[in-house]
Amino acid sequence: MRKVVCRCEDLSEEDIIHAIELGFKDIESLKRFTGAMTGPCQGKGCMMHILRILSQKTGKSVEEIGVTTQRQPVNPVPLYILSGDEK
Amino acid sequence: MKVAVIGGGISGLGVAYFLAKLGAEVEVFEQKYLLYGASGRNSGGITAQFMDKELIEMALRTMKLYEKLQSEIKFNFLLRKGGYLKLSDNPRELEKEVEYQKSAGLKVKFLSPEDVKEIFPDINTNAFKAASYFKDGAVIFPWPVIWGLAKGCRELGVKIYDWTPAEVVSETEVKVKNEVKKYDVIVNAAGAWSAEINNKLGIKNDLRVVKEEICVTESLRPYIDPYIIHSNGLYLSQSMRGEIVGGIVGKAGEKSLDSSLDFLVKYAKLATKLVPKLRGLSILRQWSGVYDETKNGKPNFGFTGKVFQLNGFGKNGMSLALAYAEKASKEIMKS
Numbered sequence A: 001m002r003k004v005v006c007r008c009e010d011l012s013e014e015d016i017i018h019a020i021e022l023g024f025k026d027i028e029s030l031k032r033f034t035g036a037m038t039g040p041c042q043g044k045g046c047m048m049h050i051l052r053i054l055s056q057k058t059g060k061s062v063e064e065i066g067v068t069t070q071r072q073p074v075n076p077v078p079l080y081i082l083s084g085d086e087k
Numbered sequence B: 001m002k003v004a005v006i007g008g009g010i011s012g013l014g015v016a017y018f019l020a021k022l023g024a025e026v027e028v029f030e031q032k033y034l035l036y037g038a039s040g041r042n043s044g045g046i047t048a049q050f051m052d053k054e055l056i057e058m059a060l061r062t063m064k065l066y067e068k069l070q071s072e073i074k075f076n077f078l079l080r081k082g083g084y085l086k087l088s089d090n091p092r093e094l095e096k097e098v099e100y101q102k103s104a105g106l107k108v109k110f111l112s113p114e115d116v117k118e119i120f121p122d123i124n125t126n127a128f129k130a131a132s133y134f135k136d137g138a139v140i141f142p143w144p145v146i147w148g149l150a151k152g153c154r155e156l157g158v159k160i161y162d163w164t165p166a167e168v169v170s171e172t173e174v175k176v177k178n179e180v181k182k183y184d185v186i187v188n189a190a191g192a193w194s195a196e197i198n199n200k201l202g203i204k205n206d207l208r209v210v211k212e213e214i215c216v217t218e219s220l221r222p223y224i225d226p227y228i229i230h231s232n233g234l235y236l237s238q239s240m241r242g243e244i245v246g247g248i249v250g251k252a253g254e255k256s257l258d259s260s261l262d263f264l265v266k267y268a269k270l271a272t273k274l275v276p277k278l279r280g281l282s283i284l285r286q287w288s289g290v291y292d293e294t295k296n297g298k299p300n301f302g303f304t305g306k307v308f309q310l311n312g313f314g315k316n317g318m319s320l321a322l323a324y325a326e327k328a329s330k331e332i333m334k335s
């Protein structure tokens, strides 16, 4: 069975493990190599799974791994709202 | 020949790759993760529309090198050739620019707003007065460029140390994790941090740091072909993943990596004026980057003592750095 970890970018647990085995062992590199946490959910759905896999594979605790930079905005905002033009 | 490269961006990894191919023993130091610098934060617009013969030649060479390295390293850089459009509110100035570039042999066209509408139907023809179109321009996704170069480097025996800040203590010595290592040549490819390294060694330079903010929307089906940049500073393009990546050309002075709401509001105004149909699209995330630029717009390039300068690429490093890295590798091997 294929365990999907990141639905936005369609990444399975094997994809993440493969990337870690290639040497992308810190959360910032792993994010930028796989694209995980950069899709529409911005990590809200997948980050905890990824931290768990990374922790299991590297033997580091979730605290040691840390979380990746949380980019603004927290929820997607349409351009017409930002531009103040709500016509 | 033993070389230390400070900086794991496109310049540093580029020169490491070419040096290794020529047989040098190379170590690359990156203070954080690869992609921490401007090379991991940019919009990937690739052009040769410059006002200098050398820059035009180097940009054309860089475009060839992307294709060559993609197949040499067997890594897809997600290069999409959809042209590069420079829009301007000052048609006379732009026309002069196009004339110069044509005389330098570049295939550029001077276009009216109506002509641009044929290339991109959703553009608001009232939002600019003229355009310069470079058909061979492209958009590249910077992340695979860096991962690909790093892979190519490692396969040639280059040692890449990430999460390893390097302190250049003399023209031939680097202090890493409390150990001083000696090299024949040190390459300063530290992007926005290059001036700090030079200052410490007493090497003069006119580098200044620019901060630039950028953001990305949710994905759409691919429909914007060219990379578009306006004389008011706005730029936007569509990546191979379908997101609209866009920003506003930065200003010198600040060196933080903070993101501001002011930027988002300004971007939203300029972007929806230029392409009104984008107004319903949502911004997914924003970030910022810093780069180093020189006064004359050309990179800071060449030997200063035993230190080789490969920095000052400003807002055009993705379009220029590979050719300069290749040239640097030859000059270093001759030294």
Ligand SMILES: Cc1cc2nc3c(=O)[nH]c(=O)nc-3n(C[C@H](O)[C@H](O)[C@H](O)COP(=O)(O)OP(=O)(O)OC[C@H]3O[C@@H](n4cnc5c(N)ncnc54)[C@H](O)[C@@H]3O)c2cc1C
Residues within 6 Å of the ligand: B006, B007, B008, B009, B010, B011, B012, B029, B030, B031, B032, B033, B034, B035, B036, B037, B038, B039, B040, B041, B042, B043, B044, B045, B046, B164, B165, B166, B167, B189, B190, B191, B192, B193, B194, B212, B213, B214, B247, B288, B289, B290, B291, B310, B311, B312, B313, B314, B315, B316, B317, B318, B319, B320, B321
């Ligand atoms: C928002 C934005 C949009 C852009 N858009 C475009 C575009 O569309 N087209 C284009 O051509 N260019 C663009 N650029 C410019 C381009 O990104 C840069 O010119 C280019 O990436 C510079 O590459 P570099 O390798 O010289 O520097 P960097 O990529 O910044 O790499 C330097 C590296 O050195 C490391 N470093 C510094 N000091 C040390 C030290 N002491 N020890 C170890 N490591 C150190 C840093 O951490 C950094 O990773 C843009 C830039 C930004 C910020």
